[in-house]
Amino acid sequence: MTPPCTPVSPTPQQTAAPGLHLGVDPCVDGVIVTIRGEIDLCNSLHLRSVLTTVLCSYEGAVTLDMSAVTFCDCSGLNELLRARHQAEGEGRPLTIRAASRRTARLLELTETAALFRPGSRPGQGPSRTVRRPAADQNAEPHTG
Numbered sequence: 001m002t003p004p005c006t007p008v009s010p011t012p013q014q015t016a017a018p019g020l021h022l023g024v025d026p027c028v029d030g031v032i033v034t035i036r037g038e039i040d041l042c043n044s045l046h047l048r049s050v051l052t053t054v055l056c057s058y059e060g061a062v063t064l065d066m067s068a069v070t071f072c073d074c075s076g077l078n079e080l081l082r083a084r085h086q087a088e089g090e091g092r093p094l095t096i097r098a099a100s101r102r103t104a105r106l107l108e109l110t111e112t113a114a115l116f117r118p119g120s121r122p123g124q125g126p127s128r129t130v131r132r133p134a135a136d137q138n139a140e141p142h143t144g
Contacts, residue, residue, distance in 0.1 A: 015046070017043035017047075019037045019038040019040070020037045020043040020046060020047065021036040022034065022036075022046075022050050023036075024054055027063075029061050030058060030061035031061075032065060032097075033050070033051065033054055033062065033063070033065070034065045035047070035066050035068070035069055037068070037070060038069070038070055038071040039069060039072040039075075039076030040071065040072075040073045041073065044073075044075040044079050045079075047076065047079045048079045048083070051079065051086075052083070052086070055086050055087055055094075060092065061092060061094075061095070062083070062093070062095075064096045064097065065096075065097055066096055066098060067098035067099065069100045069102065070100065072103050077106060077112065080096075080116070081112065084116065093118070095116050095118050096117075
């Protein structure tokens with residue numbers, strides 16, 4: 001369930017929580033959210049609040065600039081996925097245009113990077129191909 005929307009003015013805004021700074025800048029085709037600092041359990045609800053407000057208050061594409069994110073744990077990733085799901089439900093793109101090396105690695109390890117690339121389609125999720133290790137491919141099944 002999506003929280004109720006709180007409109008904001010269409011001007012650049014800055015907001016902060018301990019260790020996390022967010023900037024919201026309207027642009028021609030949507031809004032750019034600049035995220036700096038650490039995203040963790042202590043401040044992930046603040047990220048949720050800002051992203052929900054952005055999705056409720058602005059039209060068009062939502063672009064995340066995460067080039068200055070120094071840490072992002074699973075609670076931060078969960079909030080990014082929640083915001084993408086909300087945007088997807090509205091038929092809007094939510095993309096990451098720049099990610100720090102640590103953020104890019106998290107998205108790579110969790111196979112979620114493709115969800116935030118420009119042109120990703122609603123409903124398009126990570127591929128879940130399960131591969132057996134090479135040593136097990138020719139092994140005889142264990143019969144117990």
